[in-house]
Amino acid sequence: MDEQGLTPSRARFIQPLGQARYGRESGPVGELNLLASAGLAVPEGVVLTDEFHREFMKDSDLLQSIQAAADGLEDIHKSALEVQLRYDSIPIEGELNRLICEALIELGAAAVAVVSENAIKSDLESIPEVRAAIRDAWLSLQGLGRQIETVARGENIPRWPVLIQRQLYPEYTGWSMTGDLPEKG
Numbered sequence: 001m002d003e004q005g006l007t008p009s010r011a012r013f014i015q016p017l018g019q020a021r022y023g024r025e026s027g028p029v030g031e032l033n034l035l036a037s038a039g040l041a042v043p044e045g046v047v048l049t050d051e052f053h054r055e056f057m058k059d060s061d062l063l064q065s066i067q068a069a070a071d072g073l074e075d076i077h078k079s080a081l082e083v084q085l086r087y088d089s090i091p092i093e094g095e096l097n098r099l100i101c102e103a104l105i106e107l108g109a110a111a112v113a114v115v116s117e118n119a120i121k122s123d124l125e126s127i128p129e130v131r132a133a134i135r136d137a138w139l140s141l142q143g144l145g146r147q148i149e150t151v152a153r154g155e156n157i158p159r160w161p162v163l164i165q166r167q168l169y170p171e172y173t174g175w176s177m178t179g180d181l182p183e184k185g
Contacts, residue, residue, distance in 0.1 A: 013052040014099055017045040022161055027117030029163045045112075045165030046103045052096065053138055053159040060090045063157065066144070070151035080144035087139055092131045100134070101127055103164060111167040117160050118142050122167055130164065137162050 015021070018036030022029055029047060036042040057063040065086060069079040092100065104112065104127060113122040114130060116137035124130050137143075147157050 010099060010102075013049055013055065013096070014103055015047045015049060017042065017047055017163060017165065020047040020049070020161065022047065026161055028115050028120070029117065029161045032115065032163060032165070043166040043168050044107060044109075045115075045163050046107065048100075048134065048162045048164065050159035050161055052099075053161070056092060056096060056138060057157075057159070059094065059096065060087060062087055062090070062139075066147050066157060067151055069148045073148065073152045076145045076149055077141070079148050080141050083144050083148070084139050084141060087135075090135065092135060097131070100131060100164075104130060107164070107166055109166040113163075113165045113167050115163040115165060116140075116143075124167075134162050134164075 017033055020029075020033045022033045024030050024034065026033070032042055032045070033047060036045075057066070062083070065083050069083055073079060091097075111123050111125045112130060113120060114124060114133035114137060118140040119133075119137055121133040121136070124133055143160070151157050
């Protein structure tokens with residue numbers, strides 16, 4: 001275990017928001033991580049690392065399908081759609097599932113949001129909903145197309161982090177955007 005009480009496996013796959021190694025280049029997850037690391041008020045969350053994404057691709061054989069689609073590349077959108085449909089219901093199992101469940105229990109939130117570079121899904125209230133949102137983040141047409149295109153060029157396959165973040169509701173936090181806003185002028 002490390003100084004935060006994390007097992008080496010957990011530290012490789014899941015990092016607390018504000019302590020992960022992501023910056024602006026990692027899209028919304030990296031930006032929120034930077035805000036949290038600067039001490040700004042950002043709802044608590046955990047980052048599923050790009051290593052988590054790599055492990056999911058390896059465990060589900062998604063990596064092989066992306067490489068096969070890149071080898072016979074004719075139409076990126078069509079290839080991405082075929083891969084997406086093939087893996088749309090692939091489960092997140094084993095250690096990865098256990099780590100997601102533990103992270104959700106530790107957050108102790110009634111609802112969470114899943115944030116990735118391609119999407120944000122909020123008001124998730126169950127473990128199956130969270131797993132589906134994570135899978136959807138990694139199987140987005142935009143993301144799969146980018147991966148297939150990158151592999152077709154002979155480059156390393158891109159992977160990206162996903163954030164599971166405590167969902168805050170304005171009526172419980174004391175702030176709201178429904179009042180009169182000053183006019184820009």
